[in-house]
Amino acid sequence: EAQVTQNPRYLITVTGKKLTVTCSQNMNHEYMSWYRQDPGLGLRQIYYSMNVEVTDKGDVPEGYKVSRKEKRNFPLILESPSPNQTSLYFCASSHTLLSGRSYNEQFFGPGTRLTVL
Amino acid sequence: AQSVTQPDIHITVSEGASLELRCNYSYGATPYLFWYVQSPGQGLQLLLKYFSGDTLVQGIKGFEAEFKRSQSSFNLRKPSVHWSDAAEYFCAVVPVSGGYNKLIFGAGTRLAVHP
Numbered sequence: 001e002a003q004v005t006q007n008p009r010y011l012i013t014v015t016g017k018k019l020t021v022t023c024s025q026n027m028n029h030e031y032m033s034w035y036r037q038d039p040g041l042g043l044r045q046i047y048y049s050m051n052v053e054v055t056d057k058g059d060v061p062e063g064y065k066v067s068r069k070e071k072r073n074f075p076l077i078l079e080s081p082s083p084n085q086t087s088l089y090f091c092a093s094s095h096t097l098l099s100g101r102s103y104n105e106q107f108f109g110p111g112t113r114l115t116v117l
Numbered sequence: 118a119q120s121v122t123q124p125d126i127h128i129t130v131s132e133g134a135s136l137e138l139r140c141n142y143s144y145g146a147t148p149y150l151f152w153y154v155q156s157p158g159q160g161l162q163l164l165l166k167y168f169s170g171d172t173l174v175q176g177i178k179g180f181e182a183e184f185k186r187s188q189s190s191f192n193l194r195k196p197s198v199h200w201s202d203a204a205e206y207f208c209a210v211v212p213v214s215g216g217y218n219k220l221i222f223g224a225g226t227r228l229a230v231h232p
Contacts, residue, residue, distance in 0.1 A: 004160075033219065035222075040126070040224050041224060042121075042207055042222035042223050042224045042225050043161075043207070043209075043220070043222040044222070045219045045220070045221075048219060058219055059219075090160060090161065092161075103149050103166070103168060103211060105163050105166070106163075106220060108160035108161040108162075109160055110158075110159065110160045111159075111160055
């Protein structure tokens with residue numbers, strides 16, 4: 001089954017304790033992205049990757065790191081989490097965003113609910 | 118400033134009633150336009166999208182949306198709502214300048230359906 005998986009789905013942690021949220025896709029997608037969802041703000045992009053070893057900042061990158069060493073995986077790293085990073089996180093992937101006159105659909109994972117105490 | 122606006126935070130309709138969810142965007146050139154649905158505890162699912170051409174777009178689950186350039190709007194409609202349509206709905210755009218690298222989401226509209 002074609003899908004984007006995220007782990008863990010739920011995480012409660014404390015301020016300053018490094019954590020990693022994994023994201024994996026099995027659709028051979030070039031593009032991957034991380035979003036955070038906060039009430040009243042919709043989803044905002046944290047980081048994205050156009051392909052292996054190519055990453056760039058989105059709108060809210062502060063406090064986050066990413067890496068793209070393999071095509072299928074795009075982990076989100078919080079080196080020193082803080083309470084303002086409590087949120088619902090989504091990973092998404094797609095084939096190359098723009099091909100011809102078509103924009104390829106982004107497929108979303110089920111989300112990771114993170115609480116930082 | 119460039120933005121996507123969903124004016125209604127919450128909407129409640131009765132089952133079987135018609136539905137219209139509003140979305141307005143503020144971009145110089147018409148962006149690519151999308152509607153996503155997020156059911157409780159789930160990820161986002163694409164309902165429909167508009168790039169160009171026919172301004173009335175059909176999507177999944179009986180939804181449609183109409184692009185109106187003069188109003189910078191892309192409103193989502195459904196003629197008869199089912200209880201399973203209760204969810205949060207997000208309008209999103211991809212600006213056609215800046216590399217197409219991201220979806221920009223509105224704040225969302227939460228739909229409740231009364232029996």
